[in-house]
Amino acid sequence: MIGSKGERLLEARALGLWYRGEEGRGRRVFQGIDLDIERGEFVAVLGPSGCGKTSLLKTLGGFISPSTGRVLFQGRRLNGPCPEAVMVFQEFDQLFPWKRVWSNVVFPIKVGGDVHRREAMEGRAENILAELGLTDYLRYFPHQLSGGMKQRAALARALVSGASLLLMDEPFGSLDAQRREEMQRLLLRMWEEHGFSAIFVTHDIGEAISLADRILVMVPDGEEWGGGYRLHELPVKLSRPRSSVDAGFLELYQEIYSYLSTASPESGRTR
Amino acid sequence: MGDMRERDNYGDISRDEEGTPGTSRENRNRRVNRIAFVLLVLILWELVPRLSGISPLLFPPLSRVLETMAEDFLAGTLSERIGFSLLIIFEGVFLALVLALLLSLGSLVGRGMAVWVDTLVVLMHPLPGIALLPILILWAGTGRTAVLWIIVHSVLWPLSTSIVAGIRTIPQHLYDVSRNFNLRLHQRLLHLIIPGALPHLLSGLRIGWARAWRALIAAEMVFGAAGGSGGLGWYIFQKRVFMDSQGLFAGILLIMGIGILFEELFFEALEKISVKKWGGAS
Numbered sequence: 443m444i445g446s447k448g449e450r451l452l453e454a455r456a457l458g459l460w461y462r463g464e465e466g467r468g469r470r471v472f473q474g475i476d477l478d479i480e481r482g483e484f485v486a487v488l489g490p491s492g493c494g495k496t497s498l499l500k501t502l503g504g505f506i507s508p509s510t511g512r513v514l515f516q517g518r519r520l521n522g523p524c525p526e527a528v529m530v531f532q533e534f535d536q537l538f539p540w541k542r543v544w545s546n547v548v549f550p551i552k553v554g555g556d557v558h559r560r561e562a563m564e565g566r567a568e569n570i571l572a573e574l575g576l577t578d579y580l581r582y583f584p585h586q587l588s589g590g591m592k593q594r595a596a597l598a599r600a601l602v603s604g605a606s607l608l609l610m611d612e613p614f615g616s617l618d619a620q621r622r623e624e625m626q627r628l629l630l631r632m633w634e635e636h637g638f639s640a641i642f643v644t645h646d647i648g649e650a651i652s653l654a655d656r657i658l659v660m661v662p663d664g665e666e667w668g669g670g671y672r673l674h675e676l677p678v679k680l681s682r683p684r685s686s687v688d689a690g691f692l693e694l695y696q697e698i699y700s701y702l703s704t705a706s707p708e709s710g711r712t713r
Numbered sequence: 714m715g716d717m718r719e720r721d722n723y724g725d726i727s728r729d730e731e732g733t734p735g736t737s738r739e740n741r742n743r744r745v746n747r748i749a750f751v752l753l754v755l756i757l758w759e760l761v762p763r764l765s766g767i768s769p770l771l772f773p774p775l776s777r778v779l780e781t782m783a784e785d786f787l788a789g790t791l792s793e794r795i796g797f798s799l800l801i802i803f804e805g806v807f808l809a810l811v812l813a814l815l816l817s818l819g820s821l822v823g824r825g826m827a828v829w830v831d832t833l834v835v836l837m838h839p840l841p842g843i844a845l846l847p848i849l850i851l852w853a854g855t856g857r858t859a860v861l862w863i864i865v866h867s868v869l870w871p872l873s874t875s876i877v878a879g880i881r882t883i884p885q886h887l888y889d890v891s892r893n894f895n896l897r898l899h900q901r902l903l904h905l906i907i908p909g910a911l912p913h914l915l916s917g918l919r920i921g922w923a924r925a926w927r928a929l930i931a932a933e934m935v936f937g938a939a940g941g942s943g944g945l946g947w948y949i950f951q952k953r954v955f956m957d958s959q960g961l962f963a964g965i966l967l968i969m970g971i972g973i974l975f976e977e978l979f980f981e982a983l984e985k986i987s988v989k990k991w992g993g994a995s
Contacts, residue, residue: 505889523893535884539991540908550894553904585992603894 451607451639452479452502452527456511459494459501460670470670471497473663475511477673479639481606486650487643489660490702493671495643496611498660502641503527503609515607525554528605532612534592537584543595544580547571550603567602573635574598574628590621597629601636608640615644626652630682647698651691652684659701674701773959778966781959791948795967798944801857802925805864809921812869817876821906834873842867842928846935860932867928868921875917879910912988919980926972945971 458473471494479485489495500506502513504520504527513520515527523529528550530536537546545552547570551563571577574594584592593613600608614622626649633640644650650657656677663672676698680690755775761767762774769777785791820830842863849859883905891905933946943950945968952960984993 503893505892523889523895525894528893529889531886531889533884533886536886536890538887538890538904538908539993540911540987549904553894553896553900583991 449481450478451481451483451516453477453514454502454511455514457498457501457508457513458510458670459497459506460509472660472671472673473510475673477502477658479607479641482637482639484633484640484642484653484655486654486657487641487660487673488647488650488657488698488702489645489671491645493660495645495660499529499609499611499641499643503529505529525550525603526605527607527609528600528603529609529611530593530596530600530613532615534584534589534616536596537592537599539584541583542580543576543582543584543587544571546584546595547576547598547602549599554603563602563604567598570598570601570632573632590617590625593617593625594628597632601632601638606638608638610640610642612644613642614649615646622649627683629653647695647702648686651678651680651694651698652686654678657698659698661701676701770956770958773962778959778962781957782963782966785948785960785963791963791967794943794945794948795971797942798929798946799971801861801944802864802922802929805861805925805929806868806918806921808861809865809868809872809925810918812865813872813876813917816869816873817880817910818902818906820877821880830873830877834870834877837866838870838874840866842924843931843935846932860929863928863932864925867924871924872914872917872921875913875920876910879913879917880906882913883909912993915980915984915988919976922975922980923972926968930968 454475454477457475457477458470460468460470460473462468475498487495487498497506501508504513504515504523507521515524520527537543538549541549548564548567551560551567568577571580574597576591576594576598579587579591579595584595587595597613614625617625629640630653640653642650642653656675658673658675660671661674663670676694678694680688680694684691686692686695758775760774762769762772782791816830816834820827845863845866846859849862853859853862887905887909891901896904929944930946930949933943934950945964949961949964952958952964
């Protein structure tokens with residue numbers, strides 16, 4: 443089992459997912475996944491493209507119901523998406539094009555019940571927007587923003603919602619290298635300040651090492667590829683801030699790299 | 714134009730800038746060119762009948778047409794006709810809009826309903842409204858009601874197609890976001906479906922407007938109007954009876970003019986305050 447002590451936020455047991463294919467033969471995406479996420483923990487999920495990282499993340503968030511097993515969130519069984527676990531996508535079209543940045547960001551407050559706390563929450567939203575450097579862009583429509591700014595706004599929306607878990611699906615995957623690093627630093631700062639938990643999906647080994655407490659590598663399960671994936675855990679025992687030229691960083695990078703290349707579908711059989 | 718300047722201010726952060734320098738000048742040139750062409754046609758309209766000796770009964774010069782138009786305006790008949798036409802079109806388009814919204818929302822209920830709605834639209838869409846006229850007269854008599862339903866018919870199907878297509882273009886991520894924040898049905902409509910489908914809805918309305926206009930004129934020309942009142946089609950119909958060719962041309966000019974007015978002013982303005990502001994290209 444992957445996971446540890448501390449207060450448990452999310453718990454997945456025997457999680458499996460497959461899609462029904464033609465002639466009754468399904469495609470297995472992943473199987474037998476047991477996973478615990480602690481409150482305040484930052485976990486990265488690493489794997490080659492097309493291995494089902496997004497499906498795993500969406501299953502953990504309740505967007506897809508698993509074929510086997512169950513997900514417990516804050517001790518309760520997850521039957522669908524909930525505002526406590528918010529997804530941030532890679533694509534830039536996750537903001538409502540017809541709402542200005544401000545309306546997009548306070549959207550969770552607007553639609554989520556509690557009228558009395560709205561004012562206090564809007565104050566909080568202003569702070570978050572300032573921390574993310576968006577204060578000057580509140581009146582802009584999404585199409586007037588750069589990709590990096592759009593992702594900041596999406597992150598701001600997730601934070602404003604007060605979610606305790608952020609499910610991030612390669613949120614910086616469409617940004618150039620410089621923006622990506624900038625966003626990583628920003629994300630870590632927000633994480634340290636706001637204390638949410640994060641499951642961060644990426645195919646970039648360096649990104650996973652710089653961000654996460656633990657890295658879960660998706661590896662093919664069984665003798666033949668096509669049998670679905672399972673998770674292999676690697677803790678990251680490096681102090682923050684992490685530098686990509688640090689010896690420990692490079693060592694871990696090498697380890698994961700060789701692990702991924704022996705386990706990749708191109709290599710045919712695993713190990 | 715103002716839109717262009719606004720965009721340029723954001724140039725430093727904007728990712729995909731569609732406006733290249735010179736576009737606004739190109740637009741202005743186009744507009745000038747267009748007006749020049751229309752003026753040229755109008756001048757020829759005045760000169761050709763006068764210089765060629767064609768009988769004014771067949772092709773009256775522009776000034777005579779405008780004269781008749783002014784007379785009929787002053788007499789009050791023309792404004793009455795225009796008012797009648799516009800009112801019945803507004804009614805028809807509004808009714809069609811309500812029905813189209815109901816149909817497209819119905820198709821959201823479930824896959825079965827979607828197929829039904831889609832089939833209904835596919836069956837009805839190719840049917841010209843005017844073909845329904847005899848049946849509608851049987852059902853509703855030769856009055857305003859029959860004309861109204863022809864307008865509704867000619868707007869409803871293209872509009873429904875547009876709205877359904879609009880709903881389908883809403884990005885999956887936005888649906889995910891609205892699921893994520895547990896939007897209730899009315900919130901989903903208000904924040905997601907309606908604004909998401911709006912660009913297509915507006916272009917559907919544009920098409921619908923043009924079709925309604927055509928259907929109305931056609932219906933009035935075929936069987937006139939009941940009780941002595943009617944719209945611009947009826948105006949032309951009457952002028953034909955009295956061989957008033959100046960009046961015929963006046964009617965045609967007005968139909969064109971009103972069409973352009975709505976196309977350029979009303980729909981342009983509607984798009985400017987919504988779709989274009991959101992970065993849509995339509």
